[in-house]
Amino acid sequence: MENNDASENIKTPEDESFKLGNRAVMSDFYVSSDIEDQQFKKIFIRLNAKKIAFKKVTFDHCFFDSCYFNNCVFNTCSFIGCKFIGSNFHLCAFERCNFQYAIFERTQIEDDIxxxxxxxxxxxxxxxxxxxxxxxxxxxxxxxxxxxxxxxxxxxxxxxxxxxxxxxxxxxxxxxxxxxxxxxxxxxLEFWILDLTWGNGESVLKLLRTIILVIVCIALYDTLVFHDFYNIHDYIKSLETSSAVFFGFKTPNEYPNICVALISAIRLTLFAFFTAILVKRFSRR
Structure with missing residues (x-):
């Protein structure tokens, strides 16, 4: 047994590469007064504060675990590299704070941040x-x-x-x-095209704009190839026809097969985009 204990106390070269950090743990504390021009590097667990003003306070690389701040004000504070886990910033205000490299998980915080x-x-x-x-x-x-x-x-x-x-x-x-x-x-360029087409999956209006643009292109093709280029009435008639062609209700016999296939592929793609937007929207609720 003594030999085993002695062997456990022997440090390997790898052990000496690791040093104990200076980040202390503070559990179940509450802030009783305003704080200004102070610096902390701690792990805060279940820290509580109500109607407290924090001004020019540095919290760089701190952890906030299950903390609760109610109606507090953080003015010119630094939260570089902080991690917020399961905390609540109820009605808290942030002014000119630094959140570079900060991470939030399951934290209640106003979206105006x-x-x-x-x-x-x-x-x-x-x-x-x-x-x-x-x-x-x-x-x-x-x-x-x-x-x-x-x-x-x-x-x-x-x-x-x-x-x-x-x-x-x-x-x-x-x-x-x-x-x-x-x-x-x-x-x-890929990002820009997808954003222009359907807002990268976030804009129904951009997708509708794309559908309208496709219908207009079909109408222009129909007028230029099969009708009178200089007749405004042919443009109007082609525009009416192009809507039915795009949505698959009508397939003109004079259209080449490659054009029909291209229109079908675009229609299916845009409809798939529309379905994806709806699924993403409802899945967030």
């Missing part, structure tokens, strides 16, 4: 919106999920565009060279 506290950098803004989107999905807040998705898509679009077009140092270093920039351009 997306408008006022998102990081300025596109990649950090995208990550911020993504973690809040997943958080809002976990608590069943469908409206906030849609808002987070909108911010995430806008940030993604801006990031992809800058990744191939911007001369900023960050993008020049990460996506330097013709091959990397060309690949990012293709990724942005």
């Amino acid at each position: 997306l408008d006022k506290e998102a990081p300025l950098e596109e990649n950090l803004k995208r990550s911020f919106a993504r973690t809040l989107r997943m958080n809002f999905q976990q608590i069943g807040d469908a409206k906030a999920v849609n808002k987070a998705i909108s911010l995430e898509l806008n940030a993604t679009s801006a990031y992809l565009k800058k990744s191939w077009s911007s001369k900023e140092t960050y993008y020049s270093k990460k996506y330097g060279g013709f091959s990397k920039r060309s690949l990012q351009f293709l990724r942005w």
Whole structure:
């Protein structure tokens, strides 16, 4: 037995690579007064605060587990690298706070944080919106999920565009060279086309716009090939016919088979997009 205990106390070279951190655990505390110009690096468990003002407080890399903040104000606070798990920020206000690399899980928080506290950098803004989107999905807040998705898509679009077009140092270093920039351009182009077509699965109006545009294109093709190009009445007649052709109610015999197949493929694809949007919308409720 003594030999076994001695062997357990012997440190291997790998053990010496790990040092005990300075992040203390604070459980079941409550904040009794306002806090200003302080710095914390702790794991807060079941921390409570009500009508407390936090000003210029640094919480970098802290953990908030099952904490409850009621009607508190966080002014110019830093939450870099923080993780919020199962916490509640009921009626709390955030002003000029820093949430870079923060992670939210099952946390009750107002969705206006997306408008006022998102990081300025596109990649950090995208990550911020993504973690809040997943958080809002976990608590069943469908409206906030849609808002987070909108911010995430806008940030993604801006990031992809800058990744191939911007001369900023960050993008020049990460996506330097013709091959990397060309690949990012293709990724942005794909994202832009999908956004234009159906808002990347989030916009029924953009999908309806695409359907109308396809119908107009069919009408133009029908008029130019089979009718009088200079007759406005033929355009109107072709527009009426093109709607029936697109929705599959009519198949003109004069249309080439390849055109009929192309119209059918586009119709099925757009209908699939519409179904996907409905499923995504209702699944969030």
